Amino acid sequence: MPFLPLSSSPQPRVWFDVEDLFEYARTGSRPSGIQRVAFEIQSAMQALPEMQGTCVGFLRHTTDGRGFTPVKPESVRALHDRLCSHALSVTTHIETGNESEQEASSARRLARHLPASLRVPLGQLVSHQSAAFRDVSALLRATGTTLRQTWTERHTAQEANIAPPRAGDILLALGAPWSHTAYGTLLERARDQGMRTGLLVHDLVPLIAPEWCRPGLPRVFRRWCESTLPAIDRLFAVSHSTRDDIARLFPGKAASVIRMGTGFSTPRSITGHTDLPxxxxxxxxxxxxxxxxxxxxxxxxxxxxxxxxxxxxxxxxxxxxxxxxxxxxxxxxxxxxxxxxxxxxxxxxxxxxxxxxxxxxxxxxxxxxxxxxxxxxxxxxxxxxxxxxxxxxxxxxxxxxxxxxxxxxxxxxxxxxxxxxxxxxxxxxxxxxxxxxxxxxxxxxxxxxxxxxxxxxxx
Missing domain, CATH: 3.40.50.2000 (Glycogen Phosphorylase B;)
Incomplete structure (x- = not known):
């Protein structure tokens, strides 16, 4: 997407890359801390006196992953509120281990009379089938959600009628953009068009202790960091500890510490207090x-x-x-x-x-x-x-x-x-x-x- 020439206005516009929030919402039912932090900073930026009006915008990635397209601020807030409010309509699942004999299912009581040579593999089979069924159900739901969101997002972008980024504007990635394997190339294109880029690093856990991660993630994450960090004009960290990790693992990369806020906003749909079960x-x-x-x-x-x-x-x-x-x-x-x-x-x-x-x-x-x-x-x-x-x-x-x-x-x-x-x-x-x-x-x-x-x- 070609950017317009530098605006005559002295106030550059700040754009937030929110693609990771929309990607997360395809399968996630509750926002993680990273999504919440990004949303709180975005909302606070919009509320700053010097940023009133149209000085803050939101961007998603184009369908080919090679550029950005504006998205309405209302869409971002609605998605965040939906994620935060999701569990209100679902009965909270609490496990305490106090299941009584009467509460056990008939099938489970029957299985107890089987010899161990049959009962154990049968239980494993049922457990694996249940897990597979949950995975297939999640895959089907995610597929349907992806198709619906892709169609909606394309039409929303066309109807948004939002002026695109200009040279001199600022592009901030505050969430979890590492699912985009060629993110560094995407940022380089933005810089070639005159934008300035910033990245907030939450942690470097896959590189600090790969044994705590899923297989393959440390290698993928390192490759992402090595290709993305050179495309960043301003690097930020959520703590002095993370800043020091960046300096140790990527010598020559200096990050500024951003003070994290306290607490999170409550969606408008949540009112009053909840009593404990x-x-x-x-x-x-x-x-x-x-x-x-x-x-x-x-x-x-x-x-x-x-x-x-x-x-x-x-x-x-x-x-x-x-x-x-x-x-x-x-x-x-x-x-x-x-x-x-x-x-x-x-x-x-x-x-x-x-x-x-x-x-x-x-x-x-x-x-x-x-x-x-x-x-x-x-x-x-x-x-x-x-x-x-x-x-x-x-x-x-x-x-x-x-x-x-x-x-x-x-x-x-x-x-x-x-x-x-x-x-x-x-x-x-x-x-x-x-x-x-x-x-x-x-x-x-x-x-x-x-x-x-x-x-x-x-x-």
Whole structure:
């Protein structure tokens, strides 16, 4: 798409590449932290006094992947709100391991009378068939969604009647554009037309610890970085930790740190507070995030098993995991189910809605973030914003997110994390002290800070 000559207006237009948001929505039902961060900065940029009017625009990729086409801001907001509101119409799935004999299906009760030589392979067959059916169903839904969205998006772009980018404008990629394998070439074309480019790096996990990723991803991600970073005029990082990772892995590439905001906007369709389900109203400790090996839920599983062995069960709160299983989590989930969720002392809340997640933060005794590495630490600042104490691993950017308000532990040392948790569980005065310190000290950061920092970097 050819760009127009440099505008006579002294104010360049800022364009956000939102292709990754639309791609994510084809199969994702809930936005990840990356999509939320990008949307919050985009919204904050639009609200800046100096950016009122038509100074902010949104771009998607053309169907051949070789250029950009404008998309209406209303389409971006509607898609974000739909993703955030999706779970409101679906009954939240909560696993606690308290299934009774009466609740078991007839087929399962019948299978128990079969010899193990038949029962075990039969169970595996049913499990694999169920997984295959879910995958086929997801594929069909994604195919239909893709076809509908492609048709709609082509017509929407034609009817948008939005002036295209001009030389001197700014193009920002704040989300997850690495699914576009030739993204560097795409940005080079934009630069050849006079645009200035910026990229926000959330983390470099596939390069830092490839063992935490799916096979093949580290190689693909490295190739993407090596071809894309040279096409970037301004490189940004979500934390000092990520900035240092960039400098170490890509010598000569300097990134500016953008301060992350606190909390996320609530879609207009979500109003009021949500009460906790009855199954979650006992005292509990909360961990938020996708269940994957990097998030280190396995440490908490071992910890809770040891706490229950070392102390009377009635004195140990339940561990609530708010998130769905992700990368390399099948072994851990099998262990948790094999022990009946530690006989009900662990609960798994699949894909909680924003309203339910807010209620979980409000009612938790405290939260835990045991990740082995994070580019930032959104669950840390979310917990503090709700006034809830948060205990965190001393790795990556987590201490940076928590400041001096979060007790630290070594995520490789079970005894260290146990001592840290026991100091809070068995000392109500310590828990009250942490809450009081958060209430008097924690200062939320508006997303306008990040938007202004991005804008200032190009001035």
């Amino acid at each position: 009855l199954s979650l109203r006992a005292p509990f400790v909360l961990v938020v995030g996708t269940i994957e090996v990097r998030k280190n839920h396995a440490l908490l599983f071992r910890l809770w098993r040891k706490l229950l062995a070392d102390h009377p069960r009635a004195t140990i709160p339940r561990l609530v995991m708010a998130g769905s299983p992700g990368w390399l989590a099948s072994d851990l989930m099998q262990q948790i189910r094999n022990c009946n969720f530690l006989n009900g002392h662990i609960a798994l809340v699949h894909a909680p809605s924003d309203a339910l997640l807010e209620a979980l933060y409000r009612h938790a005794l405290f939260t835990l973030v045991p990740s082995l590495h994070e580019g930032w630490g959104l669950p840390v600042t979310e917990s503090l914003a709700h006034g809830t104490p948060c205990l965190i691993a001393n790795r990556g950017a987590l201490p940076e997110a928590g400041g001096r308000l979060t007790p630290l532990f070594d995520p490789d040392n079970l005894h260290d994390v146990q001592a840290c948790v026991e100091r809070v569980i068995h000392a109500p005065a310590e828990l009250a002290r942490l809450r009081s310190r958060i209430a008097t000290t924690f200062q939320p950061t508006p997303w306008s800070v990040a938007a202004q920092q991005l804008l200032s970097a190009f001035h």
